[in-house]
Amino acid sequence: MKNYHIETYGCEMNKAESAAMEMTLKEHGWEQSREQEAQLILLNTCTVRATAENRVWNRIHQLTARKKEHNFVLAVVGCMAEQYKNDIREKAPGVDYVLGTFQKQSFSLMLDTIANGHKIEVLEESPSYVFGEFHHEGGAFRSFIPIMHGCNNFCTYCIVPYVRGREISRNPMDILREIDKLEDLGVREITLLGQNVNSYSWEKDGTFLDFPGLLKMIGMHLRKKQESKDTMGRYDVPFKQSERGIGWIRFLTSHPKDFSKELIAVMAEDPFFCHHLHLPLQSGSNTILSAMNRKYTREYYLSVIDIAKKAIPDLTFSTDIMVGFPGETEEDLEQTLSLMQSVHFSYAFMYHFNEREGTFAAGLPNKVPEKVKKARLAQVIALQKEITASLMRERIGQVDEVLIENRSKQSLKELLARTSRDEMVVFPGSPTRIGQFAQVRFISVAGNTLRGEEV
Numbered sequence: 001m002k003n004y005h006i007e008t009y010g011c012e013m014n015k016a017e018s019a020a021m022e023m024t025l026k027e028h029g030w031e032q033s034r035e036q037e038a039q040l041i042l043l044n045t046c047t048v049r050a051t052a053e054n055r056v057w058n059r060i061h062q063l064t065a066r067k068k069e070h071n072f073v074l075a076v077v078g079c080m081a082e083q084y085k086n087d088i089r090e091k092a093p094g095v096d097y098v099l100g101t102f103q104k105q106s107f108s109l110m111l112d113t114i115a116n117g118h119k120i121e122v123l124e125e126s127p128s129y130v131f132g133e134f135h136h137e138g139g140a141f142r143s144f145i146p147i148m149h150g151c152n153n154f155c156t157y158c159i160v161p162y163v164r165g166r167e168i169s170r171n172p173m174d175i176l177r178e179i180d181k182l183e184d185l186g187v188r189e190i191t192l193l194g195q196n197v198n199s200y201s202w203e204k205d206g207t208f209l210d211f212p213g214l215l216k217m218i219g220m221h222l223r224k225k226q227e228s229k230d231t232m233g234r235y236d237v238p239f240k241q242s243e244r245g246i247g248w249i250r251f252l253t254s255h256p257k258d259f260s261k262e263l264i265a266v267m268a269e270d271p272f273f274c275h276h277l278h279l280p281l282q283s284g285s286n287t288i289l290s291a292m293n294r295k296y297t298r299e300y301y302l303s304v305i306d307i308a309k310k311a312i313p314d315l316t317f318s319t320d321i322m323v324g325f326p327g328e329t330e331e332d333l334e335q336t337l338s339l340m341q342s343v344h345f346s347y348a349f350m351y352h353f354n355e356r357e358g359t360f361a362a363g364l365p366n367k368v369p370e371k372v373k374k375a376r377l378a379q380v381i382a383l384q385k386e387i388t389a390s391l392m393r394e395r396i397g398q399v400d401e402v403l404i405e406n407r408s409k410q411s412l413k414e415l416l417a418r419t420s421r422d423e424m425v426v427f428p429g430s431p432t433r434i435g436q437f438a439q440v441r442f443i444s445v446a447g448n449t450l451r452g453e454e455v
Helices: 012-027 050-066 079-083 085-091 106-113 160-164 172-184 213-230 262-269 286-292 298-311 330-343 371-394
Strands: 002-009 031-033 040-045 073-078 097-098 142-146 189-193 203-204 205-211 246-254 276-278 316-323 347-352 399-407 415-417 424-428 435-445 449-454
Touching: 002 012, 012 031, 012 040, 012 073, 012 142, 012 189, 012 213, 040 050, 040 079, 050 073, 073 079, 073 424, 079 085, 079 160, 085 097, 085 286, 142 246, 172 189, 172 213, 203 298, 205 213, 213 246, 213 262, 286 298, 286 330, 298 330, 316 330, 316 371, 330 371, 347 371, 371 435, 424 435
Parallel strands: 002 031, 002 040, 040 073, 073 097, 142 189, 189 246, 276 316, 316 347, 424 449
Antiparallel strands: 203 205, 399 415, 399 435, 415 424, 435 449
16 A cells, blocks of 8 residues: 655645645555655645744654654655755755655656655756646535746745746636536635736637636636526526535735736626635835835725725725834834724734845845844734724624534534635534535624624
8 A cells, every 4th residue: 555644834825736746646546644654755845934944844854853763755845845955955865855846747757656666866847837637635615726826026025936936827728627626526615826816817829818807707607507507407496606516716815916996896796706805915114015026005005905895895805914024114014004904904914024045135134123023013913903803893793604614623513614704603503514505693703703603
């Protein structure tokens, strides 16, 4: 028996790529197992944050030490493998394979050589990213679908363009085929993925498709497919997309500079699209945004929020916020805090600047002291907690549709669900309901979770 164990670090794109690798593993006769029994251990890595990077280095050292007592193949794949190919080989000679983001096409070859007891010293590198055909995690009713890869923005703090390369968009027909497969497997929610998802651009034989066009195509495709099932008499109730098949569509991650009125119009008109947007801000200061090379101002960002809220009144927003960028002053921080109060993000991923080797910002002067960065981050976190709590209290007494995700960790008699607006909810119910939609009234707030009752 060929057994594998995979660990995934970082973003949703890495999770999707891990799911694609697992599909390939199973096609080659490998079975998932615990780490202790695995003959192949894969670390799918992230280098965007120092914390993720440090965790991976620790795991590499732990696992290479364990190889002295237990024989297995250790492979490091993904963004760290792309960024630190030589360093990993030099510092951790116990790592058998290092596959960067442009060597995924060699994954099958690697599996075959491992199964035959051989080893390839050099793996072929593709000049462009190769999309997997399928990215589903077995048994899951929510799934990620990569639609584009790479980034052309070169924000001065960001390593992504260097480890993921330039933007490449996926063939829309391949996207539709994957959606069909997912719906046949009972998936109810899909999330379209890209490092800069709303810059999707496909052109072939004189036909051009941008991101709003792709969303329209997907919505029409799903609606036509599901309505045809009604016409064929496979269902005995009137058509409603949330009652069967894929009911919700989300997308990550958007760049404010590429957000268009056409995209907002598609979201407003088509009920398939969830009423939540993750729109990274990074800073509320024009000075810092310019130094970050974000290509928009605070005024522009606020105008995008305003247009979107007018088109979709119940739309919620989440964001990324960085403090302590080189040269940031207390006045710059105040600009960030004031913008947070204006927008009222439902939640935020908040962190302080840390240098990424190879980026422009790593060489900038006027570094903010670590103690100051942590103090500023604490201010941002405290404000966001207040805003989140206020928004959640406003929801008490309202009724909304939720997708049931799992059992609650706190009680086996309760279910954990998510709204279209990306709010977490717990309410009493049977685990047989997992993967289904329900109508829930919100009755109280517990931490960052709403408590409710099904209606």
